[in-house]
Amino acid sequence: MSLGTSIVALILCALVTYACRAAGVMLSSRVSQTSEIFLWVSCVTYAMIAALTSRMIFLPSGVLATVPVWARLVICGVAIVIMHFGRRNRMVGALAAGVALVCTYAYWFQ
Amino acid sequence: MKYNHRSSSYLTLFVMSLKVRLAHVLHRRTALKRGVRDAFGSPMLVLLAGMVAYGSVAHQQGFDPWVTSLGSVFIFALPGQVVMQEMVIAGAPLISVVLAVLLTASRFVTMSITLMPQFQHRDRGPLLYLFVHLVAMTSWAVSMRTFPSLRAKDRLPYFAGFATAVWLVSFPGTFAGYWLSEEVPGWMGYGLALINPLFFLLSFVELRSRTSLVAVLLGLILGPVTYLWDPTSSLLVSGLLGGTLAYWGVKVWGRGHS
Numbered sequence: 001m002s003l004g005t006s007i008v009a010l011i012l013c014a015l016v017t018y019a020c021r022a023a024g025v026m027l028s029s030r031v032s033q034t035s036e037i038f039l040w041v042s043c044v045t046y047a048m049i050a051a052l053t054s055r056m057i058f059l060p061s062g063v064l065a066t067v068p069v070w071a072r073l074v075i076c077g078v079a080i081v082i083m084h085f086g087r088r089n090r091m092v093g094a095l096a097a098g099v100a101l102v103c104t105y106a107y108w109f110q
Numbered sequence: 111m112k113y114n115h116r117s118s119s120y121l122t123l124f125v126m127s128l129k130v131r132l133a134h135v136l137h138r139r140t141a142l143k144r145g146v147r148d149a150f151g152s153p154m155l156v157l158l159a160g161m162v163a164y165g166s167v168a169h170q171q172g173f174d175p176w177v178t179s180l181g182s183v184f185i186f187a188l189p190g191q192v193v194m195q196e197m198v199i200a201g202a203p204l205i206s207v208v209l210a211v212l213l214t215a216s217r218f219v220t221m222s223i224t225l226m227p228q229f230q231h232r233d234r235g236p237l238l239y240l241f242v243h244l245v246a247m248t249s250w251a252v253s254m255r256t257f258p259s260l261r262a263k264d265r266l267p268y269f270a271g272f273a274t275a276v277w278l279v280s281f282p283g284t285f286a287g288y289w290l291s292e293e294v295p296g297w298m299g300y301g302l303a304l305i306n307p308l309f310f311l312l313s314f315v316e317l318r319s320r321t322s323l324v325a326v327l328l329g330l331i332l333g334p335v336t337y338l339w340d341p342t343s344s345l346l347v348s349g350l351l352g353g354t355l356a357y358w359g360v361k362v363w364g365r366g367h368s
Contacts, residue, residue, distance in 0.1 A: 003177070005198060005204070006173070006174055006198050007177060008204065009198050009204060009208075010194070012204065012208045013185055013190060013191075013194045014181070014185045016208055016211055016212045017185050017187055017190055017211065017212075017215040018243060020215040020216060020218040020219050021215075021222050021242040021245055022222075023222075024218060024220065024222020024223045024225075024226065024245075025222050025226055025238050025239055025242050027219070027222075027223050028222060028223045028225075028226035028227055028234075029226075029234065031223055031226075033227040033228055038223075038224065038227060039321065040354070041223050041224055041353075042220075042224045042254075042325075043321055043322065043325040043354070044220050044325075044349045044350055044352075044353030044354065044357075045217065045220040045223075045224055046317075046325040046326050046329060046353065047325040047326065047348060047351075047352030047353040047356065048220065048329060048346070048348065048349030048352075049217065049247060049250075049251075049310060049326075049329065050310075050314065050326040050327070050328075050330045050352070051329040051330070051332055051333030051336070051337075051344065051345055051348035051352065052189060052217070052247075052310075052333065052345055053307050053311050053314075053330070054329070054331070054333035054334055055333045056306065057307045058334040059334050059337055060303065060307075061192065062163070062167055062299075062303050063296075063300055063303050064300065067300065072304075075304070076308065076311060079311070080311065080312065083312045083315045084315055091312060091313075092151065094312050095155075095156070095305060095309060095312065098304060098305070098308045099301040099304060099305055099308075102300045102301055103297050103298060105300070106296065106297035106299075106300040106301075107297040110296065110297065110300075
């Protein structure tokens, strides 16, 4: 891997990523917020983002892969319960609980 | 006398229009400030953690610090950055690196299509081509949640404030992660890696629309399944399949029950 290759790859990848964003702007000019197409496209987007999220949890590429699946599921479950029943600042609370749990697990078992 | 009267009424009209204009600008400024304020807190923390974790992994794999950090600024999409880094290190041909990144970036097409129509008609000009670079998972999820409670004309300033604030942490976050990778204790890395997917998972809990919830559930199931089948097209396939099934299923279900 040479530095030149990485730089060219960076420029090309930045360009194609921006092209996707710009294509969205271009296509959106004909879409109204109340149309059926808008509803379908937002369903597709939610499904894509959910797919990415679940892949990052079930098939992670980094250190998370060394945490057993059941532990990952329990940690996410606890955070979801806090998020569902929490009141003020529930996102911060739920995130903090999840991070604290996974750090504790790593501290004791890894 | 008549002339005077008319000129004074013109003056009143002028002052009134100035006041309206000023109120408009001030209101938009308030929306922009609210966006910046909302960015501080969990969204910025989540993005920072993701960037720090990415930077430290890039250091361990021997990737260049500048290419790594500038990637966060100009690509501003972690899954794409990770794919690019792994494939370049593995020595894959440039064309396949670009195609793989293009497939992971395909979600931005639909993310922008769903965000842009919510802006006021007057704001939907060429400036959007600048702001659209700031569309990412965090800014999209927060905007979709907040926009319904904002007036249409306040949405673009809110988005600009929020997304710019979040985008500005990407470079320092990645750079710091790169150089601190040996200082960060191992157990802390687990928290940094989890916080990103956890944030997205938790933001689904706040969804109120049944159709979106069904789409999310199908996406959660299809994501890992399609990834095991074919990693590069996984996102696109699960999005199209899960989203269409949810849209069509809820429509048919609603028709049967009405």
